[in-house]
Amino acid sequence: MAGAQKRSKLATSMAHDLLTIPELLSRNAVEFGNAPANREKEFGIWQSWTWSEVKRETEDLALGFLALGVEEGDHIAVIGRNRPHLYWSMLAAQMIGAIPVPLYQDAVAFEMAYALDHCGARYVVAGDQEQVDKVLELKESLPSLRHIAYLDPRGMRKYDHSKIADLREVQKRGRAESEKFGPELARRRDRIKSDTTCVMLYTSGTTGRPKGVVLSHGNILEASRSSSEFDSLRQTDSVLAYLPMAWVGDFIFSIGQAYWCGFCVNCPESADTMMTDLKEIGPTYFFAPPRIFESILTSVMIRMEDASAIKRRMFKFFMDHAAEYGPALLSGERLSARNRLLYWLGDLCVYGPLRNVLGFTNIRVGYTAGEAIGPEIFDFYRSLGINLKQLYGQTEASVFITQQPDGEVYSETVGVPSPGVELRIDDKGEVFFRSPGTFEKYYKNPESTAAAKDAEGWVATGDAGYIESETGHLRIIDRAKDVGKTASGSLFAPKYVENKLKFFPNILEAVVFGNGRPFCTAVVNIDLAAVGNWAERNNIAFASYQDLAQNPQVYDMIHANVASVNESLSEDEKLAGCAIKRFVILHKELDADDGELTRTRKVRRGAIEEKYSEIVDAFYGGRDKVYLETEVAYEDGRKGSIAATLNIRDVKSTEALANAA
Amino acid sequence: MSDKANSEAKPKNGSGEILMELKGISLRFGGVLAISDVSFDIKEGEIRAIIGPNGAGKSSMLNVISGFYHPQEGEIWFRGERRPSMRPHRVAAQGIARTFQNIALFKRMTTLDNIMTGRMTLMKSSFAAQALWWGPAEREETEHREKAERIIDFLGIQAIRKIPVGTLPYGLQKRVELGRALAAEPKLLLLDEPMAGMNVEEKEDMSRFILDVNDEFGTTIALIEHDMGVVMDISDRIVVMDYGKKIGDGRPAEIRNNQHVIDAYLGVAH
Numbered sequence: 001m002a003g004a005q006k007r008s009k010l011a012t013s014m015a016h017d018l019l020t021i022p023e024l025l026s027r028n029a030v031e032f033g034n035a036p037a038n039r040e041k042e043f044g045i046w047q048s049w050t051w052s053e054v055k056r057e058t059e060d061l062a063l064g065f066l067a068l069g070v071e072e073g074d075h076i077a078v079i080g081r082n083r084p085h086l087y088w089s090m091l092a093a094q095m096i097g098a099i100p101v102p103l104y105q106d107a108v109a110f111e112m113a114y115a116l117d118h119c120g121a122r123y124v125v126a127g128d129q130e131q132v133d134k135v136l137e138l139k140e141s142l143p144s145l146r147h148i149a150y151l152d153p154r155g156m157r158k159y160d161h162s163k164i165a166d167l168r169e170v171q172k173r174g175r176a177e178s179e180k181f182g183p184e185l186a187r188r189r190d191r192i193k194s195d196t197t198c199v200m201l202y203t204s205g206t207t208g209r210p211k212g213v214v215l216s217h218g219n220i221l222e223a224s225r226s227s228s229e230f231d232s233l234r235q236t237d238s239v240l241a242y243l244p245m246a247w248v249g250d251f252i253f254s255i256g257q258a259y260w261c262g263f264c265v266n267c268p269e270s271a272d273t274m275m276t277d278l279k280e281i282g283p284t285y286f287f288a289p290p291r292i293f294e295s296i297l298t299s300v301m302i303r304m305e306d307a308s309a310i311k312r313r314m315f316k317f318f319m320d321h322a323a324e325y326g327p328a329l330l331s332g333e334r335l336s337a338r339n340r341l342l343y344w345l346g347d348l349c350v351y352g353p354l355r356n357v358l359g360f361t362n363i364r365v366g367y368t369a370g371e372a373i374g375p376e377i378f379d380f381y382r383s384l385g386i387n388l389k390q391l392y393g394q395t396e397a398s399v400f401i402t403q404q405p406d407g408e409v410y411s412e413t414v415g416v417p418s419p420g421v422e423l424r425i426d427d428k429g430e431v432f433f434r435s436p437g438t439f440e441k442y443y444k445n446p447e448s449t450a451a452a453k454d455a456e457g458w459v460a461t462g463d464a465g466y467i468e469s470e471t472g473h474l475r476i477i478d479r480a481k482d483v484g485k486t487a488s489g490s491l492f493a494p495k496y497v498e499n500k501l502k503f504f505p506n507i508l509e510a511v512v513f514g515n516g517r518p519f520c521t522a523v524v525n526i527d528l529a530a531v532g533n534w535a536e537r538n539n540i541a542f543a544s545y546q547d548l549a550q551n552p553q554v555y556d557m558i559h560a561n562v563a564s565v566n567e568s569l570s571e572d573e574k575l576a577g578c579a580i581k582r583f584v585i586l587h588k589e590l591d592a593d594d595g596e597l598t599r600t601r602k603v604r605r606g607a608i609e610e611k612y613s614e615i616v617d618a619f620y621g622g623r624d625k626v627y628l629e630t631e632v633a634y635e636d637g638r639k640g641s642i643a644a645t646l647n648i649r650d651v652k653s654t655e656a657l658a659n660a661a
Numbered sequence: 662m663s664d665k666a667n668s669e670a671k672p673k674n675g676s677g678e679i680l681m682e683l684k685g686i687s688l689r690f691g692g693v694l695a696i697s698d699v700s701f702d703i704k705e706g707e708i709r710a711i712i713g714p715n716g717a718g719k720s721s722m723l724n725v726i727s728g729f730y731h732p733q734e735g736e737i738w739f740r741g742e743r744r745p746s747m748r749p750h751r752v753a754a755q756g757i758a759r760t761f762q763n764i765a766l767f768k769r770m771t772t773l774d775n776i777m778t779g780r781m782t783l784m785k786s787s788f789a790a791q792a793l794w795w796g797p798a799e800r801e802e803t804e805h806r807e808k809a810e811r812i813i814d815f816l817g818i819q820a821i822r823k824i825p826v827g828t829l830p831y832g833l834q835k836r837v838e839l840g841r842a843l844a845a846e847p848k849l850l851l852l853d854e855p856m857a858g859m860n861v862e863e864k865e866d867m868s869r870f871i872l873d874v875n876d877e878f879g880t881t882i883a884l885i886e887h888d889m890g891v892v893m894d895i896s897d898r899i900v901v902m903d904y905g906k907k908i909g910d911g912r913p914a915e916i917r918n919n920q921h922v923i924d925a926y927l928g929v930a931h
Contacts, residue, residue, distance in 0.1 A: 043810035044773075044822065154815065155873050272820035636865070 019194040020217040022095045024259040029055035032235055032262045038084040041269035041277055049084060051262065057085075057171070059185070061092035064174030066181040068123070068147055068165075072097035072188065075119040075200065079103045079112070079135075080127020082241040082267045085151050085167060087254060089125045094198060094217075096188045098123075101200045101212075102245040104599045106592070108637050109134040111599075113141060115202050119212055119443060120144045125167060128152040132164065194218035200443055201248050201395050204598040212443035213248075213395045223398035223437035224256035226419035230403060231365045237263040237284045242274050247600065248395040249369070253287055256398075278359035286366045290373035291601060293388075295529070296358060297377050298505055302533050318346035319383070326351075326383030331407050351384045360386050367391050367403075370600065372476075372495075374503030375411040382409065390414050392474060396452065396459055397421070398437030402474045413473035423474065429464040430480040464493075482605060484515035490577025492520070494605070497578045500568065504561045505530045509590050509597075511608050512580065513616055521619040522583040523612065524558055525590055531557075546587040546644055555649055558585060562651050580651055582619050584626070586612075587644040593633040615646070624648050677705035679738075680849060680881050681726070686735035688721055695721045696732065697905040703849065708875055709883045710892045713902035714925060719885045720762065722902065723851050726883065727759050728752030740848070754782050756848035760838045762857060762885075768827030772818060772837050775826055776809045779844030812840045815877070816870060832863040839870060843878070850874070852884035856891060864888065868895050889926075893917065901925065 018024055028037065033052040040047055049057065070076065076093045078100055080086050090100035101119050103112060105127060112134055116124070122144050126132045132150050139145060149167040150156055156166070174181065198217040202210040227233075241254040254265045263285070268277040275296075304315055325339050335343070355361045366381070366388040373390065381388040387406065392414035393399035402423070404415035417423045421435040434457045441449045453459045464483050465476040477483065478495040486492050494512040501510040501522065508527040514520030526549055535542055535551070542548040566579040590596040595607050609616060611630070618626035629643040681703040688696040696718045703709045711719045724730040726737070728749045737744045739755065758779070766775050784791070784805065786798040794802070813819055816836050821829060826837050835855065842850055855871065856864045868891055874880050886892050892899060893913045901909035901916060903925040909916055916922055 041819075043807065043814060044819070045810075154877065155869075157876060269819045270817065276820070635862075 019221065020094070020192045020196065021091065021198060021220065021255065021259055022189060022192060024221075025051075025055055025058065025091060028259065028262045035235065035262065036264045037258075037262075038087070038265050038267065039281070040084050040267040041273070041280075044269075046266075046280070048264075054084075054088065058088045058091045058095065060171045060175040060178070061085075061088055061167075062095040062174065062185055063178050063181045064170035064172070065092055065096055065098065065123070066184055066188075067173050067177055068149075068170060070096055070098050070123060072191070074098045074122045075101050076123045076125060077101045077103055077116055077119070077121040078125045078245065079105050079131045080125070080151060080245070081105055081271060082243075082245055082250070082254070083127065083151060084265075084267055086125060086127060086245060087241075087265070089149075089167070090199065090255070094192065096185060097191060097196070099197045099200050101202075102251070103202065104244050104246045105131060106244075107599060108593065108633070109137045113138045115210060115212070116142055116145070119200060122146045124148045126150045129155040132156065132159070192217065194221070195440075197440070199251055201246065201251065203395050204600045204602065211445055211448055214440040214443050215248075215398055215437075216440050219398045219437045219439060220252070220256045221260065222420065223400055223435075224252060224260040226436075227252070227400050227403070228257050228261050230405070230419055231285075233257060233261045233263065233285060233365070235262040237261065237364070238281060239263065239265055239285050239287075240274075240278055240281055240283045241265050241267050242271075242277075243287065243289075244599070248399055249287060249393070252399045253285075275359070279357065280359070282359055282362040284362045284364045286360070286363050288366075288368060289370040289601075290368050290377065291371070293368055293373065293381060294377055294505075297380055298527065298530050300354070300358075301505070302529065305533070305537065315350055318342075318350040321346055322351060322383035323379060326385060327379060327409075330382055330385060330387060331409065347385065355384055355386065360384070363387065365389070369393060369414075371602070372499040373411065374499075376503065378411040391418075392476060394459075394461060396439045397433060397435055398439070400437060401431075401433045401435070401461070404473070408471070408473070410471060410473060413468055413471060413475045415473055417474075423467075424458060425466060428480065429466065429477075429483070431461045431463050431465045431474065431476070432458045433461060434458050482515075486514050486520065486577050487516060487518045488577060491575055492578060493575060494578075496575060497522075497565065497569065497580070498603070500565045501561065506534070506557060507561060509603065511590075511603055511605065512578070513609065513619065514578065517620060519581040520578050521616070522562065522580045523608070523615060524562075524583055524585050526554060526558070526585060528589070545589070546642070549585045549587050550644070550647060555585060555647065558583070559649055559651060566651065582648055582650050584615055584619075584646050584648050587628070587646060588630060588632065588642060591632070593635065594631070615648075618648060624650075677707070679703070680705045680740060682736075682738040683726070684736045684738070686722070686725060686732045686737075688718075688725060688730055688732045694905055696725070696902075698734075699902065699905075699907045700735075701900045701907065701910055703881060703883055704898075706875070706879055706881055707897040708871065708895055709881075710896035710899045711883065711885050711902060712887075712889070712892055712899060713908075716904075717902040718905040719902055720853060721905075723759070723853055723883070723885055726849075727757060727851055750782070753845065756846075757851065758842040758845040758847035758849075759851035760835075760842050760853060760855060762853040764831075764834050764838055766826045766834060766838055766841070769825050771823050772821045772826055772829075772840070773809060773813070773823060775837055776812055776840045776844045777805060779841035780805045780808065782845055808846075809844055812843050815843075815873070816840050832859055832866075835859070835863075835867065836870070839867075839874075843874060843880075846878075847880060850880050850882045852882060852886075854885050854887065856886055856888055864891060871895055 018027060028051040034050050036048045037051040037054040038049045076098050078086050078089055093100040103115055123146060124135050126148055132148055135148055148164045149170050151167045153166055195216045195218055198215050198220045200212050200214050202212055239253055243250045258265045266281045268274050304312060321342050325335055325343055329335060363386050366386055369391045389404040389409050391403040392401050400418040401421055402415040403418050421433055424432040438457060438459055462480050463476050464478050464480040465474055468475050478493040482494055484492045492514050497512045498510045501507050506527055507524055509525035511523045512520055528545055531554060540553060548554060562580050562583055569579050570576050592599050596604060598604060614628055615626055625645055625647055627645045629641055631639055631641050633639055679702045684700050686696055686699045711722055713719050725732050728747055731746045786801050790798040813822055818836055826834055856867050872895055875882055898912055899916045900907060901922045908921040908925060909919040
């Protein structure tokens with residue numbers, strides 16, 4: 001294919017010539033000028049922009065920023081959902097030597113305050129009124145803030161526009177004054193080098209304050225290049241940009257790799273329409289955290305429960321067949337003619353239509369990362385013929401540390417080192433890496449930089465893991481600092497146990513305690529969708545989440561789940577001491593707004609242990625009920641509280657033994 | 662939410678021209694006097710609330726404005742002309758749209774189709790041309806669809822565009838109904854208890870939409886609402902009714918201190 005040849009020629013030639021993202025944009029505008037670069041659904045129609053249009057739009061924005069007075073080294077915060085204009089704003093900032101700082105749009109004002117103040121953001125590009133309001137709320141404490149630009153003008157008409165402007169007006173002004181600012185733009189562009197800062201991303205802060213990770217153009221380009229080659233990504237690929245722009249993954253997929261390969265980035269119409277948009281776009285390259293794959297699977301299963309008997313039986317028959325032979329077929333193994341024929345039939349009747357409904361028809365490469373994924377969930381997608389793989393990464397590595405190559409995919413490992421990445425595991429079991437994508441530094445934080453990155457460039461991941469001898473793949477057990485010992489001296493790896501619990505569809509989230517304690521205990525969050533549906537089918541009435549959570553039958557169900565986790569743990573020599581003796585079902589969902597999860601929805605263990613200390617005391621104090629009053633934050637920032645009496649359930653160790661026998 | 666909206670985004674409306682004037686309206690159902698000699702006006706661009714205890718005649722008043730009831734006495738002046746007694750669809754064609762207390766959507770039609778029906782009064786092609794979907798009719802539908810899509814975008818209901826409204830939760834149905842009323846591009850929008858049965862968050866959303874409609878499209882709004890907090894926050898002027906009579910009329914602050922109103926709501930020792 002001519003295109004492919006052109007690509008490979010390009011890939012070799014540019015590796016040395018092209019050093020920055022703006023340079024890639026210029027190249028794409030020439031090479032793929034008429035190919036779509038961005039699409040966004042608006043007013044019910046997919047609007048698209050070609051690479052040459054994107055270049056024009058971005059340059060106008062850059063000129064507009066110059067007209068506003070943006071200087072080199074200024075930080076421009078970008079806050080909003082994934083939209084082409086916001087991506088262009090980041091590019092425009094880079095073009096004029098400013099540093100884009102994407103922030104989580106669902107963060108409440110005081111969380112945003114830290115990042116905005118820490119980077120000394122002079123300009124903010126906000127997606128809509130909600131984001132502008134948050135920034136205005138903080139205005140007093142942000143002396144360096146000069147100007148805010150917003151994208152969606154709704155509700156903005158009556159604001160004082162002396163320090164606030166419509167982003168499109170900024171762009172228009174740039175276009176109008178292109179003669180005046182054009183030469184300055186060219187000068188600034190020439191000064192961007194491979195080691196110029198490309199973007200600054202704040203870590204989600206599982207522990208302590210978020211840190212500003214500084215990534216250079218070189219970091220991003222190298223990481224994007226080698227990972228694109230690893231999975232043979234090409235210009236004709238397409239992705240759906242729906243994950244937070246503040247997350248390093250989105251920056252790599254929607255900017256790094258997209259600009260390197262020249263593929264199209266599609267933005268959904270709104271957060272709620274993601275599934276519909278996914279189906280309409282049918283991306284070829286797709287990333288989602290395990291949570292999303294999990295909830296898609298749950299909704300498929302719930303819909304199947306309500307289907308007619310014939311459909312249910314057909315679904316079961318072919319899904320059983322797929323579970324047995326699908327993954328093997330995907331890994332390229334040979335099957336008997338009968339099994340191949342049955343798989344083909346299944347593809348016709350079930351797998352194909354299902355992939356289509358979910359928007360996974362065209363997927364060539366699918367990734368999941370961030371948390372462990374349940375083996376059943378992982379296998380479900382692979383058995384459908386979707387090439388879902390796992391990767392292990394960090395903001396500090398420009399994402400990629402390890403990836404699973406095609407044909408070597410296992411649910412419990414995270415793959416082999418990505419191209420260019422070196423791995424090392426120290427004697428305490430902590431994983432270290434060194435790569436061209438390794439971050440420059442933490443902004444204004446030399447101590448943390450020194451603590452994380454040693455003189456030879458090795459970076460501590462903070463995760464404990466080991467290389468599996470038979471596959472050579474990395475396997476992650478837990479956060480290194482969370483791995484501890486119970487009072488009896490056996491190994492305690494909470495995340496490992498929590499993941500096992502979370503693999504049950506009824507359990508949304510779990511937090512396990514036990515470090516330095518006589519035995520392990522768990523706080524469980526039920527999955528309202530799954531348990532609610534189960535309750536409905538079994539004629540169990542409930543008034544609220546809280547009510548359902550304390551239902552004795554729900555307790556019985558979770559009890560059975562915990563017992564089977566204990567059973568599987570008892571088979572593991574190292575982790576047998578992690579068996580859960582007591583558990584409680586929490587009356588509210590853990591929420592980032594209440595400081596219980598990070599914005600990337602990881603459990604904040606310390607915060608939870610502190611907040612629910614009464615539960616922990618009750619666990620180890622031998623009580624069987626605990627009364628709680630918990631503060632909750634509403635989405636608008638107001639606080640309220642809910643009170644409940646929670647039941648504590650004992651899981652007898654004999655039960656686990658009996659089951660095991 | 663509403664305090665914020667009030668403090669930063671809302672200089673007082675209602676200093677404009679009079680859009681509608683009601684003079685000495687009385688409405689009887691047989692021997693029952695539902696409205697007795699009520700007069701007030703609605704100015705261009707304001708949010709005008711009608712409040713009162715149950716059975717005060719608020720809904721009847723709204724029905725009089727929308728042409729559903731014809732008062733036995735009194736005059737209605739709309740945009741400087743006295744309005745003769747006319748059927749509701751003629752009133753709608755004049756630029757008055759409404760929502761209903763008990764949602765009156767076409768349950769089996771999608772959100773988009775429901776909103777498109779709101780544009781019926783604005784469509785010019787004949788029935789035959791629309792059925793054949795030919796020439797001007799096609800262009801016209803495209804235009805109307807664009808308007809409908811802008812409303813969908815405005816109300817943030819893209820995700821339910823193609824879903825039959827009957828399956829939607831109550832709060833969203835209310836929003837679709839507002840969308841349908843907006844689709845008619847009304848001069849005067851009548852809202853009959855837009856927040857009835859909503860939880861706090863839904864009420865805040867709806868208040869925000871009402872303020873934004875008023876702000877972005879400059880639509881004059883007359884509404885009936887029970888939630889006093891909401892009424893005080895979003896309206897420019899308030900009419901208070903009790904037993905079919907007007908007992909107060911003024912800005913929220915004045916109404917709050919009006920002894921008749923306090924008596925009507927809290928009861929008086931007789």
